[in-house]
Amino acid sequence: MSCDMCDNKEIVSVVKIEGVEMTVCKDCSKFGTFIRPLNQTPVLKPRSHRQIKEPEVIEIVRDGTPAILKQKREQLGIDQAKLAAKMRIKLSAYNHYESGSAKPDLTTARILEQHLGVTLIKKEKVRQVELDHDDSPSMTIGDLIKKRK
Numbered sequence: 001m002s003c004d005m006c007d008n009k010e011i012v013s014v015v016k017i018e019g020v021e022m023t024v025c026k027d028c029s030k031f032g033t034f035i036r037p038l039n040q041t042p043v044l045k046p047r048s049h050r051q052i053k054e055p056e057v058i059e060i061v062r063d064g065t066p067a068i069l070k071q072k073r074e075q076l077g078i079d080q081a082k083l084a085a086k087m088r089i090k091l092s093a094y095n096h097y098e099s100g101s102a103k104p105d106l107t108t109a110r111i112l113e114q115h116l117g118v119t120l121i122k123k124e125k126v127r128q129v130e131l132d133h134d135d136s137p138s139m140t141i142g143d144l145i146k147k148r149k
């Protein structure tokens with residue numbers, strides 16, 4: 001693909017010349033009415049850019065944490081008070097974790113994991129679709145032009 005007006009291979013913009021849209025090099029773009037830079041053609045540029053983005057991995061505390069804690073603690077044959085003291089966690093806090101009325105944060109979950117030899121944290125990929133939603137404030141000029149059409 002080269003300039004519609006000359007043989008220059010470096011096409012930089014889309015211009016309108018005598019009513020006809022042409023993709024032209026920098027020199028020839030002077031002859032027409034500027035429409036848009038070539039790299040913003042509607043050929044899904046903003047979208048393809050987003051798809052390249054790696055899905056984010058986040059760490060979350062498993063939903064089954066209370067059951068895991070209870071089962072493991074009973075296996076070990078110690079009561080909540082002893083376990084909480086061992087981990088330097090408030091008994092009331094530990095009690096919440098085991099009953100499920102509160103979820104340990106990641107730091108606490110790691111302490112629980114270490115002391116009990118269980119896995120409470122799982123890694124989860126944030127789906128691309130959700131990222132796109134959060135992305136809306138950073139819309140590109142290309143997006144805005146498309147919306148107006």
Ligand SMILES: [Zn+2]
Nearest residue numbers: 003006025028
């Ligand atoms: Zn040219």
